[in-house]
Amino acid sequence: MxxxxxxxxxxxxxxxxxxxxxxxxxxxxxxxxxxxxxxxTPKNAILLLGSSSFTMWKDVQAYFPEKTIVNRGFGGSSLNDLNFYSAELLEPYSPMQILIYCGENDFAENESLQPREVFNRFKDLYAEIRKYYPEIPVDYISIKLSPSRESLWPQFITTNALIKRFMKRKKNADYIDITHGMKDEMGTIRTDLFLEDMLHMKPNGYKIWAKEMRPYLK
Known part of the structure; x- marks a missing residue:
């Protein structure tokens, strides 16, 4: 015994x-x-990679009924995490397009992080994607200006600009700006689009994302 x-x-x-x-x-x-x-998962789907803004978009397929969406966002993740699990996130699928929303948590984890460092993390991820899928469209969705993280907005804005310039120079790559659509007529971020935590979004926020994303979807 x-x-x-x-x-x-x-x-x-x-x-x-x-x-x-x-x-x-x-x-x-x-x-x-x-x-x-x-x-x-079916081949030739649109693969979403990123953090909780994708994770919490549970009904993303309903916004794009004519598309096949595979959502592989996991809450709290940073670009470092996407790089760490790149094989697991990329190898099992044969997508026709990849959309990325990530970078916000990188700064939340370390507020002293510089935009260039986060930009380099993104470049590493982009290079890893191209090892698996050299030709498919890859799109980066701009870091949203979450009211709860207003102190980090300067880093967000600079990082967005770096990634936008990078993506515009690449073949089959695009930068999708969702920040402008989330502002009111005065250029102020609409807090009514966010849940009480002022970090995650309500359905109206996702409606704006869908509107901005739709022209880029293949």
Whole structure:
């Protein structure tokens, strides 16, 4: 009996240690793998990669009924995380187009981070995408100016400008500006588009995103 108990606690201890040593967002990526097993994704879909603004867009397919959307956003992720899991996020799919919304959390995790550093993270991700898919369209959605992160807006704006210039110079690449559409007539960010946390969006916010994104969808 003592040996059985010892074996049980040893196995439990090893499992606990293994769980603690897993990298951030490991479970989210495993969930994607399980989802793909249960419901294999079609080829030639539009693949969304990024953070919680995509994760919480649960009904994104309803906004683009004529398209096939595969949403692989996971909340809290940064561009570093997308780079870390690039193989898991890119290799299983054969998309016709990739849209990215990420970068906001990079600054939220480290407010002293410089725009050039986040821009370099994006360039690394873009290069990784091109290893898998050299020719498909890749689009970057501008970092939104979340009211709860107003102190970071200067970094957001500069990073957006760097990525916009980069994407405009690339073949089959585009920059989608959603920040302008989220402002009122006075040029002020509309807080009514956001949930109480002033970070995530209400359906009206996503309607604006959909309007800005639609011309770019293949």
């Amino acid at each position: 003592k040996k059985i108990l010892l074996l049980f606690f040893t196995v439990f201890w090893l499992q606990s240690i293994t769980a603690q040593n897993k990298p951030a967002f490991w479970q989210e990526i495993e969930n994607f793998k399980e989802l793909d097993k249960v419901n294999p």
